[in-house]
Amino acid sequence: xxxxxxxxxxxxxxxxxxxxxxxxxxxxxxxxxxxxxxxxxxxxxxxxxxxxxxxxxxxxxxxxxxxxxxxxxxxxxxxxxxxxxxxxxxxxxxxxxxxxxxxxxxxxxxxxxxxxxxxxxxxxxxxxxxxxxxxxxxxxxxxxxxxxxxxxxxxxxxxxxxxxxxxxxxxxxxxxxxxxxxxxxxxxxxxxxxxxxxxxxxxxxxxxxxxxxxxxxxxxxxxxxxxxxxxxxxxxxxxxxxxxxxxxxxxxxxxxxxxxxxxxxxxxxxxxxxxxxxxxxxxxxxxxxxxxxxxxxxxxxxxxxxxxxxxxxxxxxxxxxxx
Amino acid sequence: xxxxxxxxxxxxxxxxxxxxxxxxxxxxxxxxxxxxxxxxxxxxxxxxxxxxxxxxxxxxxxxxxxxxxxxxxxxxxxxxxxxxxxxxxxxxxxxxxxxxxxxxxxxxxxxxxxxxxxxxxxxxxxxxxxxxxxxxxxxxxxxxxxxxxxxxxxxxxxxxxxxxxxx
Amino acid sequence: xxxxxxxxxxxxxxxxxxxxxxxxxxxxxxxxxxxxxxxxxxxxxxxxxxxxxxxxxxxxxxxxxxxxxxxxxxxxxxxxxxxxxxxxxxxxxxxxxxxxxxx
Numbered sequence: 368x369x370x371x372x373x374x375x376x377x378x379x380x381x382x383x384x385x386x387x388x389x390x391x392x393x394x395x396x397x398x399x400x401x402x403x404x405x406x407x408x409x410x411x412x413x414x415x416x417x418x419x420x421x422x423x424x425x426x427x428x429x430x431x432x433x434x435x436x437x438x439x440x441x442x443x444x445x446x447x448x449x450x451x452x453x454x455x456x457x458x459x460x461x462x463x464x465x466x467x468x469x470x471x472x473x474x475x476x477x478x479x480x481x482x483x484x485x486x487x488x489x490x491x492x493x494x495x496x497x498x499x500x501x502x503x504x505x506x507x508x509x510x511x512x513x514x515x516x517x518x519x520x521x522x523x524x525x526x527x528x529x530x531x532x533x534x535x536x537x538x539x540x541x542x543x544x545x546x547x548x549x550x551x552x553x554x555x556x557x558x559x560x561x562x563x564x565x566x567x568x569x570x571x572x573x574x575x576x577x578x579x580x581x582x583x584x585x586x587x588x589x590x591x592x593x594x595x596x597x598x599x600x601x602x603x604x605x606x607x608x609x610x611x612x613x614x615x616x617x618x619x620x621x622x623x624x625x626x627x628x629x630x631x632x633x634x635x636x637x638x639x640x641x642x643x644x645x646x647x648x649x650x651x652x653x654x655x656x657x658x659x660x661x662x663x664x665x666x667x668x669x670x671x672x673x674x675x676x677x678x679x680x681x682x683x684x685x686x687x688x689x690x
Numbered sequence: 691x692x693x694x695x696x697x698x699x700x701x702x703x704x705x706x707x708x709x710x711x712x713x714x715x716x717x718x719x720x721x722x723x724x725x726x727x728x729x730x731x732x733x734x735x736x737x738x739x740x741x742x743x744x745x746x747x748x749x750x751x752x753x754x755x756x757x758x759x760x761x762x763x764x765x766x767x768x769x770x771x772x773x774x775x776x777x778x779x780x781x782x783x784x785x786x787x788x789x790x791x792x793x794x795x796x797x798x799x800x801x802x803x804x805x806x807x808x809x810x811x812x813x814x815x816x817x818x819x820x821x822x823x824x825x826x827x828x829x830x831x832x833x834x835x836x837x838x839x840x841x842x843x844x845x846x847x848x849x850x851x852x853x854x855x856x857x
Numbered sequence: 858x859x860x861x862x863x864x865x866x867x868x869x870x871x872x873x874x875x876x877x878x879x880x881x882x883x884x885x886x887x888x889x890x891x892x893x894x895x896x897x898x899x900x901x902x903x904x905x906x907x908x909x910x911x912x913x914x915x916x917x918x919x920x921x922x923x924x925x926x927x928x929x930x931x932x933x934x935x936x937x938x939x940x941x942x943x944x945x946x947x948x949x950x951x952x953x954x955x956x957x958x959x960x
Contacts, residue, residue: 763889
């Protein structure tokens with residue numbers, strides 16, 4: 368152990384340890400979120416949700432995961448093999464990279480990069496590409512239509528997402544997530560930038576392909592979208608990435624607008640997780656409240672409402688900062 | 691050879707492999723994947739050259755925007771399109787060889803030539819400095835570029851609308 | 858450990874990258890692949906700019922890269938729209954078969 372650390376250097380060793388921690392957290396988070404999703408869905412529909420396996424059905428996701436692992440991994444004959452195999456792995460890269468820069472607590476961060484938010488946004492564009500690979504590689508028309516829809520949607524919503532984050536960056540003069548959290552010691556940015564927060568939240572729901580913007584995987588028309596042809600462990604990877612993405616967008620919202628790890632009495636990590644999971648709950652709540660939008664409506668919301676509003680907000684912020 | 695150099699060599703290999711895949715592979719989708727790999731490699735090189743901001747911009751613009759656009763065009767054109775006989779004639783091969791030699795010669799000449807070193811060694815290529823330069827010395831080109839983008843977007847929309855109205 | 862990479866190596870590298878792109882633009886006929894090769898060449902040029910900026914401790918190179926990136930994005934938007942139009946009108950994107958100026 369000592370030898371390894373001395374060989375690769377202390378900093379690198381710390382980063383690797385952080386990455387392992389992130390992996391554990393990703394799996395744990397996905398387990399909790401699948402359980403929470405079913406529980407929330409149940410209670411919203413006046414059911415109880417899972418309750419048989421463990422207390423309150425808490426061990427249900429582990430049972431599900433075991434079932435998924437035990438399933439036969441099917442590979443349809445007509446798939447484009449390299450793309451088909453690579454896509455589930457590639458969709459995981461942006462997820463892991465994003466966790467590197469998110470500050471969970473004042474000192475609990477794998478690496479504070481001074482272009483932190485750009486790292487997250489840049490690598491999240493990779494997930495678009497892997498969705499495209501999955502859709503193309505599956506050689507299935509549902510998968511392809513789902514992938515194309517997903518990409519159109521992601522492109523349309525990435526712009527308001529960026530534009531909603533920019534005012535905060537202008538106010539703090541920094542891309543580093545930690546600096547942004549530190550700048551919110553007094554008042555959270557959501558009070559300065561309520562509009563930006565709303566725009567970011569809507570866009571992030573669309574970015575994660577959740578209802579009401581879940582057209583890429585609309586099960587009533589497209590079977591399951593781009594992961595129609597995936598089974599067993601590969602499907603589980605897509606699933607894991609999806610749930611982790613929900614957490615990541617919530618975590619960014621918390622970091623940018625809701626004061627990050629800052630709060631009274633409790634330690635920072637508790638505050639951070641509390642706020643993040645509250646936003647995750649809101650995203651789940653949306654799923655069982657709103658019907659799915661039509662595709663033209665989806666694109667119109669972004670291009671005709673969110674982007675102009677975000678631009679106006681950006682201009683106003685720039686003007687007010689200079690006054 | 692330390693850890694950083696090994697990764698640097700890996701990045702070089704990945705970049706070259708991606709570029710070769712982009713030009714040699716028969717399927718457009720694989721060519722696109724190669725292009726994306728090469729772009730990632732170049733972004734990695736930017737990090738080694740002390741410009742992490744530009745590296746992120748590279749990924750954001752090339753991987754996030756340009757290659758996705760190309761992928762869209764491939765989806766609109768490729769799947770319906772009968773694969774052409776792509777491969778090359780002797781004349782083209784000769785031309786390619788010529789281009790390769792001339793370019794390589796020029797670059798070797800450039801690299802072995804004397805190269806003035808200047809400026810302060812503790813120079814920091816921060817995002818702030820880049821921003822300052824944009825709004826200080828280079829305001830006019832910056833505004834012109836944004837005008838160019840607007841014109842291009844309008845042009846693309848016009849093309850799309852025109853083709854729809856034609857049907 | 859990261860600062861020890863000589864930028865001279867990056868010059869050679871970008872030269873090779875540019876050559877690969879140029880060869881590709883010559884030997885391929887599919888317009889989209891040719892377009893990709895052009896992007897590859899632009900990337901190589903960007904690399905030279907940044908390596909030079911690093912070697913000369915000057916900011917101009919990295920600023921220029923921004924302009925090149927923007928132009929590349931614009932080029933992608935318009936160029937691909939044109940390719941899709943050409944394909945709709947002539948049912949081909951092979952550079953050898955597209956020889957009508959008026960569809």
